[in-house]
Amino acid sequence: MFRSHPEYRNLFIATCLAGVGLSGCGPEQEPLLADESPVTGTQALTEGAPLTTHDASCLQLQDQNTWSTYASYMTPVGPALGLSSIVQDLNRAGPMLTSTTHPPAVGYKGGFRWNDGDMSTTDWIPQALTAGVSGSTNVAIVSWHYAPTTAPEKGVRISVADISDMSLSAVNYRHILLVRPTSSGNFTVVPEHGGGLTWFGNYLYMADTSDGMRVFDLTQIREVDTSTTCDTAIGKVGSVWCAYGYKYVLPQVSAYVQPSTITSPCRTKFSFLGKDTRGTTDVVLSGEYCNNGDTPCPYDGSTPGLGGRLYRWPVDSTTYRLKTVSGVVKPERAYIMNEPNVQGVAPIMTTTSTTSYWLSSTRYSGALFKVSTSASRTAYLSGSGQWARMPEGMHATGSGTNLWTVTEGYNGTTNPATGGRVVFFADQASLD
Template identity: 30%
Template sequence: MTQDHPPRRWLRRTAVSMATLLVATLGVTVSAPAAHAATIDDFTLSWTSYPAADAIPMVKATMTAVLQDGNHTAAYRGSSCSNALGQSTPIAWYCFASTDSSSLRPGPDLDPTAWIPQAITTVSDALGDEEWNGQQGLIVGWYHEGSSGARISVMNTATDAYRHVLLANPYWDSALGRYNFRALNNLHVGGMVWYGDYLYVVDTNWGIRVFGMKHIYDLGASTNGTTTCSGIGWVDTADADAAPDSYCASTYKYAMMQIGFWQRPTASNSANFCLSSGADPRFSYISLDRMAVPDRLIVGEYCPADAAVNGRLVAYNMTDHVPTNGVPDAAWNLPVSNIQGAATNGINFYFNQSDGTTRNGNLYKALPSGSTLNLNGSPRKTPIGPEDLSIWQSSGHLWSVTEHITSGSSPGRMIYLMPSIF
C-alpha cells in the first residue's frame, strides 16, 4: 500500500531555477576556474564502446516500465531508520524495505551477502523538465560485498515503490559461443548520474562506466531468461541436462548493460591516492551541473582526514549527453576531507562529509574563486553516514542516501532530502 503523506512540493517544477534566483538576488557571476594542468592530465579519459550491450538475445524493457514495476516499498518518514537522523533536520526521508536495511557487516569480517548503498541520482538529472514520460523518480546505487557486483534501485516517488536492477558487463563468450554478461565485481558505485538515456557510474580506480536506459533486459519476459536462479549470465539452472541453459541476473527481473567506458589508460594505484604530489586520481562520486553551459559532470575524490590532501574536484563539459572529449575543463582543490558527495546549483558547491557510524555528517557550502573553493558559513548536520549528492535542479534541494544498517547500535539506512540554502 502506498504510504500516506502530504504533497511533495519539493518535486514540482518551478518557472525559475534556483541558480537564476541566486544570480538575480546576489548579482553573482560565475566564471570557469583556471585548470590545474596535472589534475587535468590525471583525470583525462578515453572512450571504449561495448557493442555487446545490444546483442544479448533477450527481451528489452523500458525505463518507464521499470518505474511502474516496483516490488519493494520505501516508508516515507518511516520510523525504522529514524535513528539515523540524530541532530539533522532533513525536509523528508524514506526508509528502505526491511530486506534492504539490514544487510549486516559484523566486526572486521564483511558479510559476503551484504548490499551497501552509496550513490543517488534523480529524474531531475535525467531531463530538464524533471519528468520521465510523466513520472518522477530516483535511483540508488549499491555495491555487493560478495560476487553479485553492483545494482541500482529504481524508485517511483509517486508510489514509494522501487525495483532492484542488476548492473552487468556484456561480452562475447567464446567458450559458450554466445553473447553473455557478468557481474561487475569490485565496482564500488560511489556515485552516479542519470542523464538522458545514460547512467554514468564512477569506477574508483578507472574512471566512469556508462550504462544504457535502452539496454535494460527483462528476464521475466524472455523465454531464455529466469528470475529464480542466483547465478549471473548464461548459467545452468540445475535442471536435468546439467548444462548452461538460461540467462540469470541474481534472481532479479531486470539487468542493465554497460554500453561503454570513459577510462584512464591504466588503473589508479590505491597506494597513490590523496598524496601531496604524484597522486593517482580517485573517482569517488559524481553529479550533474545543469546550470553551466554546456552541462557538466562534476567528479570528485574521497580523501580521509589523515591524508596529505583533502582531494580534488573536476568538471567535464557535456555535448549531446556525453563528455565532450574526456578532458576536464575545470579543477578545484576540496576545502575539507572525508567528502562523499558534491553538487552545485551554479553558484554554490555543496559537499557531504561523513563522520563515522554513530555521528551526524556535515553538509558544507562553498563558493568557487579560481581553483579555490571557499567555505561559506557553518555546515548543516546530515543524517549519519551521508554518501553521494544529487541536486533537484528547479528547487535546489539536495538528495542523498546513507549507508549504515539498521541493527543493534547502527542508526538506520535512508534516502533523504536536504535544503540547499543555509
C-alpha cells in the same frame, strides 16, 4: 563508503589511442574566474578553506567505444525494456519517514527508508544516488555495492524508486543488477564499488574507482530468469539467462577510462559523481575520497585527507555522452576540495555560479559542507543534529528547490532516526 571492501580494478586495461598524447587534446579548459588562481604540486592544506583551483591539464579519459558492440551482445537475451517499463513493475515498498522516524537535518522536507530486509542486510551497502524523470514518473536511482568477500562476487545493484508522490505511505522500488556484456548472448557482474551515479538522457554513469566511469543504457534493460536455477548463477545457463535471482539486468554500453600511462599524482580516483547543469555546458562532476588513514591522496602534503580533487567533465547536449575529441575527454576545470572523507557532490542550484557546491562527507560521522572558491566552508554536522549520519551520494533538483541524499547506515542500526539507512531531501534555500 564502506572502505573495508576491496576497490576492484576495471576489467578493462586502458591503452593510449594511436597518435594521441597526454596533453593538447580535448576541449580547452574554461578560463579562470577572478577569484581563482591555479595551484600545482604537493602542498599543505587547510580543512574548511575555500576550494583551490587545480591544474588538471595532464588528465584525460578515453572512450572505450563499445556502444554498438555491447548493445548487440545483449540482443539474444530478449527485448530491450526502457525505464518506463520498470517503474510499472516495482516490487518492494519503503515506508515514508515520519516526524519521529526521520534523521535530524536542517531544512528536512521528507524521505523514506528501505523495507526491513534492506535496512538490515549486511550483504549490500547503499552508496550513490541520482534522480530524474521517466515519462511522467519522478525516479530516484540508488546504487548498492556487494560487501561479502568470501561469496561469489555480485558487483553492483541499483534501486529504482518512484518518488513522484512523497505524501503516500511508502515509496515503491525494485533492485536491478548491473552487468557487463562479454560476448553475444552473455554477460557478467560489474565488480566495482558503485560509489557514484549520475543520469544524463538515457545514460546512467557510474564511478569506476580506479579507472574512470562506466556507462549504462536505461533503454537496454533486459528481463532474465528468476527460477531457483538462477539464484547462484550469472549469464547464460542452458537455455536461460541468470542474474543471481534478480528479474532485470541493466547492461553497460561503454566506459571512459584513464590511460595506463597516466600515473600519480596526475591520475585520479573516481569515488563519487554528480550532475551540474548551471553553466553553458552540462557536466558530470567526479571527485576523490581521501582520509587521514589509508587513503591520504597525492596532493595532501603534510595534511593527509584534504587533497581530494573535484573535476568537471563536459557532456554533449545532443548525445548525452561526454564530449570527446579523437576519443579523448578533458576536464574543463578542477578543484582541490580541502575537505576529508567526501562521499558525494551536488551543485548549489540556488546560484548560477559554477564555483559553489554541496559536499557530502562521513567526517564527524556525517556532515554536509557548503563550499566555494570564495569563502570558507559552512558545515552542517550530524553530531550537532544538523545532518544525517553517514551520508553518501547526492542530487540537487534542477529547480534549485530540493537536495536529495542517501545514507549507508551507521553501526548496524535499523532505526532511521538514529543512523539507519534512509533516502531524504532537504530544502536548499533553508541550507543556503
